[in-house]
Amino acid sequence: MASFNLVLLTLHNLTRWVVLLLGGVALIRAARGWVKQTDFTPADARIGALFTIAFDVQILLGLILYLTRGWGGVLLGDFGAAMREPALRFFALEHIFLMLVALGIAHMGRTLSRKAPTSLQKHRRAALGFGLALLLTLAAIPWPFFAHGRPWLRLFGLQF
Numbered sequence: 001m002a003s004f005n006l007v008l009l010t011l012h013n014l015t016r017w018v019v020l021l022l023g024g025v026a027l028i029r030a031a032r033g034w035v036k037q038t039d040f041t042p043a044d045a046r047i048g049a050l051f052t053i054a055f056d057v058q059i060l061l062g063l064i065l066y067l068t069r070g071w072g073g074v075l076l077g078d079f080g081a082a083m084r085e086p087a088l089r090f091f092a093l094e095h096i097f098l099m100l101v102a103l104g105i106a107h108m109g110r111t112l113s114r115k116a117p118t119s120l121q122k123h124r125r126a127a128l129g130f131g132l133a134l135l136l137t138l139a140a141i142p143w144p145f146f147a148h149g150r151p152w153l154r155l156f157g158l159q160f
Helices: 002-036 042-069 071-077 079-084 086-115 119-140
Strands: none
Touching: 002 042, 002 119, 042 071, 042 086, 042 119, 071 079, 071 086, 079 086, 086 119
């Protein structure tokens, strides 16, 4: 089980960077299209799809870690104690909650942009959805400079 968790942690960490990169590109393309009022192209749709797919994979990996590492049990076992301890509260509740909300907003932004009647509305909806999803994601990542932070990069036990 330890090696399984090690692989999951590595994949979860690496996928974080893929999600942030694709989300950033999708946001920039959408914002540029909104400001410059350009056509919404198949490439714009594709990068939004790749962003949400990568985010789906990231959440799936995170949920598996959440269940196999016992964070849900920590929360349910003694809710009051978990809420008093900042690191426990972050990983057992805040991290997963914010990430699930961010995922929902990313999907909502993509869906609303696909259904919009004009290119301007497609870009605006994508920019707002992807931008808000990225802000929530950035807020929910356990950055190394937080008291409960994690390394920038994890590679099968190596931490950077």
